[in-house]
Amino acid sequence: MRTEQPTLAPTMRAAFFVSDSTGISAETLGSALLANFPGVGFTHRTIPFVDDVTAAHAAVAEIDRAYADGRHPLVFTTVKRAAVREILAGSRGAVIDLLAGHLAELEGRLQQPANEDPGQYHGMGDVERYHARMRAVEYAIEHDDGQTARALDAAQLILVAPSRCGKTPTSMYLALQYGLLVANYPLTDDDFPAEGLPRAIAPFAERCFGITTTPARLSQVRTQRRPSSHYASLAQCTLELRRAEDLFWRFRIPFVNSSTKSVEEMSAVILQTMRLRGGQE
């Protein structure tokens, strides 16, 4: 993760994400664009807070060093100030401006000039949103693997799955990015056979979302935690997953298989299915 790059084969290219704020927008869209060229190897370097001439020259120096290394830099920028953008344009890198063109288009559409300040989207913004996210993360930690059934009624979403199917990173992502109160409910042998839903979540069936995976994947993940245990055996994983899916079908709990999905994809599917996604604000 260190930022110093080792000397690299000339086939490697350097990708820079230069921003006047956190760099998240530049990193996110820039990396999404690069993902369309799987044949090319890139080193990634994000340079945030480039909002004045001094920072701009420092960024250019770093970009030009990559050029001198033969890593033909690509520079994705979301910098707003024209003076800073001009300095970046003077680098040896190929600059791809992710903001200016769209901003001009928006000014036309909205019939008003854009605010002059550097990007504020990932700024403090609404203090309430900050506190909501903080509360959500603490709530997710408190309810991770359902250590406590208390306050389950406060949950906006309850992820239900056998142990190690991926509830934790998904609930943490939903808490952090969307400020959702997400609880986890781990299905255990104690929940089967049962007539109804586990008592703890029965009152909240409409807030439940199920997660499954493949027996092989589950066994592999569990083996990392408890090698050659009954818990990690393929037979036990197969049984738990079959029981979980049966439960989800019987009680019409929507569910998704996490084995081929990233945390972001899982979250997008859940938000879409549960209609919990307005947007970022």
Add this chain to the structure above:
Amino acid sequence: MRTEQPTLAPTMRAAFFVSDSTGISAETLGSALLANFPGVGFTHRTIPFVDDVTAAHAAVAEIDRAYADGRHPLVFTTVKRAAVREILAGSRGAVIDLLAGHLAELEGRLQQPANEDPGQYHGMGDVERYHARMRAVEYAIEHDDGQTARALDAAQLILVAPSRCGKTPTSMYLALQYGLLVANYPLTDDDFPAEGLPRAIAPFAERCFGITTTPARLSQVRTQRRPSSHYASLAQCTLELRRAEDLFWRFRIPFVNSSTKSVEEMSAVILQTMRLRGGQE
């Protein structure tokens, strides 16, 4: 957070983020662009997984309903397939394509065509990265408020601060987004007065990063947890923060004041200062 929008004053505009994958790139850059027009009110709606003609027509229907409501839709899209983009272009919304132009520019720069598949950046991608993030989130939970000093030596970063300064959401964000192993160390009265760094973190001083805030903010946050307690008193908060800053200065531990920063800004400052940020991959 529900997606159904109430009837809105005509001054409200509808912003749609339409993606062929998770919608995160469209949401992130689109929202960053809209943040430059603080005078305009927007409803936000993300429509992920629009990767075929059927999904495209469903999205257009929703966009046109917003138009019929008088909410003059803006449509930010990162959809790659031309057939799907053409259908979106037929909506009553003003479509702003965040991808196609840059993709064409990149094809020129890289002298090769872009991959035809829908965006894969937020896809499963590297299974190892998925497991790294999963491990990092579990590590962050395990080491939240330093319940355990065990495995502190595995930490790539240790956030040091008095209770309630914002260690938890920041460490969770760094774990989720960057797969970093982040531990928290809460400074308590037991750590003062002391000659050196607290014993638990003394061996890892170079991995420590401090967080402070303002006494007023800390008192306010603590009051939410323990109203009118000594713990939440302005005097106690002032004392703890002064001691913490003194400790950071004495042992050259970099630190930042979280009172005016978002989780994203905190993370960007920490990654930059500790040189832990390569990029997303």
